[in-house]
Amino acid sequence: MDDASAVELLDNGTVEPETPSCGPKDVPPQELSSNDPDVLRAALVREHDAYRRAECLAKMQTEVVQLALDLLVREPDIESFFGGLTRTMVEESDSHVCGVWLMDDDEKRCDLWMAYVADRLYLRRHGGLDGLAFPHESLGKHLLGYAPGWTETIEYECDDARLPDAVREFHREGGIHGMVIAPLLLGTRTLGWIKLSSRGIPPCKDAQWWRIELIEAIARQAALALHHNRLVERSRLEERRKAILEERNRLARDIHDNLAQGFGAILMQLQAAQREIGTPSLPFAQKLETAVDLARTHMIEARRSVGTLRPNVGDGEEISTSLKRIADLAQLTTSVPIDINLEALPRVGDSVEREIVGIAQEALTNAVRHARARRISVRASTVRSIGLRLSVADDGRGFARDRSSAGFGMTSMQERAERIGASLTIVTAPRGGTEVVLAWEPSSLPTQVHVAG
Numbered sequence: 001m002d003d004a005s006a007v008e009l010l011d012n013g014t015v016e017p018e019t020p021s022c023g024p025k026d027v028p029p030q031e032l033s034s035n036d037p038d039v040l041r042a043a044l045v046r047e048h049d050a051y052r053r054a055e056c057l058a059k060m061q062t063e064v065v066q067l068a069l070d071l072l073v074r075e076p077d078i079e080s081f082f083g084g085l086t087r088t089m090v091e092e093s094d095s096h097v098c099g100v101w102l103m104d105d106d107e108k109r110c111d112l113w114m115a116y117v118a119d120r121l122y123l124r125r126h127g128g129l130d131g132l133a134f135p136h137e138s139l140g141k142h143l144l145g146y147a148p149g150w151t152e153t154i155e156y157e158c159d160d161a162r163l164p165d166a167v168r169e170f171h172r173e174g175g176i177h178g179m180v181i182a183p184l185l186l187g188t189r190t191l192g193w194i195k196l197s198s199r200g201i202p203p204c205k206d207a208q209w210w211r212i213e214l215i216e217a218i219a220r221q222a223a224l225a226l227h228h229n230r231l232v233e234r235s236r237l238e239e240r241r242k243a244i245l246e247e248r249n250r251l252a253r254d255i256h257d258n259l260a261q262g263f264g265a266i267l268m269q270l271q272a273a274q275r276e277i278g279t280p281s282l283p284f285a286q287k288l289e290t291a292v293d294l295a296r297t298h299m300i301e302a303r304r305s306v307g308t309l310r311p312n313v314g315d316g317e318e319i320s321t322s323l324k325r326i327a328d329l330a331q332l333t334t335s336v337p338i339d340i341n342l343e344a345l346p347r348v349g350d351s352v353e354r355e356i357v358g359i360a361q362e363a364l365t366n367a368v369r370h371a372r373a374r375r376i377s378v379r380a381s382t383v384r385s386i387g388l389r390l391s392v393a394d395d396g397r398g399f400a401r402d403r404s405s406a407g408f409g410m411t412s413m414q415e416r417a418e419r420i421g422a423s424l425t426i427v428t429a430p431r432g433g434t435e436v437v438l439a440w441e442p443s444s445l446p447t448q449v450h451v452a453g
């Protein structure tokens with residue numbers, strides 16, 4: 001390799017660095033204008049070195065960009081892309097391990113995502129990191145908590161006092177002489193970290209300088225690729241969510257316009273026949289009555305399916321609007337009056353609202369289907385202006401505790417309450433009516449589900 005080509009691309013597309021002799025140093029201008037030939041010669045040699053180094057650095061950075069582009073085109077997904085980057089890091093910097101730690105979405109956790117160790121890639125997916133002895137959870141906590149300096153690459157020695165004990169012990173036992181960790185930065189945001197550690201004889205200062213330049217160049221490409229991938233993934237999920245909603249709406253419309261309307265029309269015809277037929281024979285009257293019952297039941301079920309398919313909480317819809325909508329829908333399926341009493345309610349976030357309305361819907365459906373009530377009521381009020389209290393009550397036949405596990409509805413209400421950390425109480429007794437009470441506050445108490453007899 002000649003002087004000007006300190007970095008060469010190998011046939012397989014990886015970067016081969018020729019380690020420069022030392023880190024960059026400025027040559028003082030007075031030396032370059034010195035009349036002493038020895039001083040001048042030394043200054044020229046150093047300037048030439050510095051020039052070569054800058055040239056070699058620029059070339060390496062170009063090669064890394066090229067490598068990232070090649071990997072983006074060649075690899076089918078982001079994991080394989082990072083797999084290629086980490087392999088290159090290990091091979092080109094004479095290191096033993098290259099690991100990638102990522103922050104989770106709310107930046108409360110930092111976990112090892114993948115590690116290229118010796119000549120093999122380990123992925124977190126499917127428990128692929130279980131075989132690694134490295135205390136990656138300790139280092140994850142350290143990365144998350146060690147605030148100063150994280151906009152820059154940090155070098156650690158084997159027994160570095162800043163490191164958690166478990167990591168230092170692992171280094172001592174495994175003969176790791178140190179590591180270099182570079183943040184994956186996107187503007188002022190840290191998406192994660194890339195870590196390189198080496199075994200054996202510690203590298204000389206110059207090789208370490210080169211390794212840091214390389215990891216930083218790779219970290220820049222990695223952060224960009226990660227960000228791009230997340231944007232693509234987010235819009236893919238959004239598209240999927242929209243497609244699912246559209247399909248559900250289409251199904252709901254179909255069921256409503258065809259099945260439910262169809263059963264409604266059959267029911268009307270049968271009822272008209274019942275009125276007009278006078279006094280039929282008993283078997284005939286019974287058959288007609290059964291047909292009326294069947295048509296009514298299936299009409300109710302079809303309408304219920306419409307209610308289930310349509311999202312409980314529309315995008316941006318106020319919770320009280322959603323509650324009113326499901327109560328109105330339920331009213332279409334029963335002649336039992338449903339009283340609605342809704343205070344102005346605070347917005348508590350789409351996901352919480354969705355669960356609350358889901359619970360209201362199930363409680364209401366149960367009251368309509370099972371209670372044989374004379375009245376049903378839906379009430380919602382604020383709690384200390386930040387929380388919510390929802391009650392769905394009926395004055396029907398109630399039920400005994402041991403029957404409460406007959407269907408999916410109870411379990412689903414319980415699971416929904418657990419998901420949002422709410423307290424769910426079901427007060428019921430045979431012939432004593434039923435009341436489902438849900439209480440939710442932002443600083444939620446642990447979920448409590450009671451079935452009080």
Ligand SMILES: Nc1ncnc2c1ncn2[C@@H]1O[C@H](COP(=O)(O)OP(=O)(O)OP(=O)(O)O)[C@@H](O)[C@H]1O
Nearest residue numbers: 366367370371398399403404406407408409410434
């Ligand atoms: N308001 C109510 N009044 C009287 N009985 C009720 C009431 N709510 C629930 N039950 C009783 O509790 C049982 C369990 O309710 P759950 O909602 O779990 O199941 P389901 O309504 O029968 O079926 P699914 O909800 O899965 O369609 C019901 O079958 C019914 O016997």
Ligand SMILES: [Mg+2]
Nearest residue numbers: 366407409410
């Ligand atoms: Mg039910």
